[in-house]
Amino acid sequence: MISKSQMKFISSLSQKKFRDESRCFVAEGTKLVADLVTAFDCEHLFVTPEWKQFHVLPKAVQPLEITTEELKKMSNLKSPQGILAVFRRPDYSIDNILFENKLCLALDGVQDPGNLGTIIRIADWFGVEDVFCSEYSADAFGPKTVQATMGAISRVRVHYVNLSDFLNNLPAGFPVYGTFMDGENIYSQQFNTSGIIVMGNEGNGISDAIAQKVNRRLLIPNYPTGVETSESLNVAVATALVCAEFRRRM
Amino acid sequence: MISKSQMKFISSLSQKKFRDESRCFVAEGTKLVADLVTAFDCEHLFVTPEWKQFHVLPKAVQPLEITTEELKKMSNLKSPQGILAVFRRPDYSIDNILFENKLCLALDGVQDPGNLGTIIRIADWFGVEDVFCSEYSADAFGPKTVQATMGAISRVRVHYVNLSDFLNNLPAGFPVYGTFMDGENIYSQQFNTSGIIVMGNEGNGISDAIAQKVNRRLLIPNYPTGVETSESLNVAVATALVCAEFRRRM
Structure with a gap:
């Protein structure tokens, strides 16, 4: 079960200052989460039972099942898509970029x-x-x-x-x-x-x-x-x- | 003063069926209204006193002054810009379009x-x-x-x-x-x-x-x-x- 403080944390990520503090960000939707899971560390993955019925999970990330109501409270979308993930923001260095031919x-x-x-x-x-x-x-x-x-x-x-x-x-x-x-x-x-x-x-x-x-x-x-x-x-x-x-x- | 039924009518224009019925549509903002007033028949023009203080009216359209509160109720924008106009939708014929070289x-x-x-x-x-x-x-x-x-x-x-x-x-x-x-x-x-x-x-x-x-x-x-x-x-x-x-x- 998802805790209240977890829900509060995830909702807070709609604000830049909390994203900056935690270095985390949210992505929603089946295709988007599947794309991002190959590139970023996934901290949390939430899916609804309805989503699970029709979809296969991306990679070996362990999801937490939540209700549609709980998802609605955390989602940034008008029509939540049944899957929400929290990823760690990458740290890129610009020091080693070779600009020539780029x-x-x-x-x-x-x-x-x-x-x-x-x-x-x-x-x-x-x-x-x-x-x-x-x-x-x-x-x-x-x-x-x-x-x-x-x-x-x-x-x-x-x-x-x-x-x-x-x-x-x-x-x-x-x-x-x-x-x-x-x-x-x-x-x-x-x-x-x-x-x-x-x-x-x-x-x-x-x-x-x-x-x-x-x-x-x-x-x-x-x-x-x-x-x-x-x-x-x-x-x-x-x-x-x-x-x-x-x-x-x- | 703007009447309740007028406000209701203008709010209704956010829905396609009422736009189709009335052949009217809404535009907001100083530059947009100024552009459209040269091309379409303007049925109604509403401005707030604050808007009037800093702007000159586009062309010789007679505006009705409304309060910021009244504008908020009719506006489709998160931050209403002090001017809202209702225009008549144009009727274009496609019969006389010459497609050659177009x-x-x-x-x-x-x-x-x-x-x-x-x-x-x-x-x-x-x-x-x-x-x-x-x-x-x-x-x-x-x-x-x-x-x-x-x-x-x-x-x-x-x-x-x-x-x-x-x-x-x-x-x-x-x-x-x-x-x-x-x-x-x-x-x-x-x-x-x-x-x-x-x-x-x-x-x-x-x-x-x-x-x-x-x-x-x-x-x-x-x-x-x-x-x-x-x-x-x-x-x-x-x-x-x-x-x-x-x-x-x-």
Whole structure:
């Protein structure tokens, strides 16, 4: 049986400060838990009797059976899916990353958990292994983000850094890309297929301090150029378009 | 002063059946309302005194002042933004659309309002004027979708059709594109820059009935090919990648 204090602990993980303290995070749903269990240490696994009737357990993790009511109290989903797991958050070091020949993403204050999750999923799709988030970005291990990654969080390493210091410490001349309204058309430019692609905040784009570190300013053109259209693309959509263009050229 | 029945009516517009009955829909927020007021008939406009203090009214629409409490009761947003408008839904005819030299989107059961809104915003960005939704798609005039379009709903025409009949009635040989796991790499194929691009449901992709009408099967490649990555892209992201590739070639 699950204890009250256990339930309280798991509910608390919807808040960042308790995730930071415990270094734990929650994931829900059959496919997501199955993906994550291969990558992270599973601290707790809860399933309902209804779930057990129709599913096989992922790997050799020992589950605790709980009632649908108990699950509802801990779940972050509108419709809980019968399985909830608590994982230990990974500790990645950035010291040994070899940036040469590597394409990475840097996020300068992406705030929406859904956008961040979608960006991690996009990174995974395009083989981007490392995503560097400024301290003002959403938490990759928050419940909404984890769910939105659809499992990609188990394959993409998300690092939180002082983005300005991080960019300063890159090898001299290392390409740092960003998209700007006055950038150069991404489809008609020559560029390396390695480097860091910086994506900005949903409302404000790339901050001035970080914009100064960008040495290749790109533009995603709209169509037809010059006619009034939406003023901007969603940041996850823009990330996908830039990654696709880098990968198309490889 | 706003009447109780008016408030009830406006709250009811969060439900599709009342939107269909009244042919009205709700939009909130300063920029969104300003965009929509140029395109649709505005039936009601409500603002709070706090909003009025800091904003100029869009065009010559006569607003009714309401309290923050009254706005909260009608608003679909967690943090209401001080301005809410009710617009009349447009009636578009598809009879006079000239498909030649035109790029359109068709959505085969996109269910998530946020995805639909983002797709409409993408259509706007890429100059796609018409989006044809199957009857099983989310409602473009639902509050979540309208907000997610960020105003693009005022520039993109969204039509609801029997998608199978619609595709059957296209000129013979008209290109109908769709993305499939076994399609041809979109970046290495030749294709017209006009046609219909069909995008499928979030979970199930393009339905079998509609897949039969697709005469050009495309693939968005992941990277590096053959390595395990996310199994699919979000449908809005996939839409953007396909539209970008069509427009890049023009």
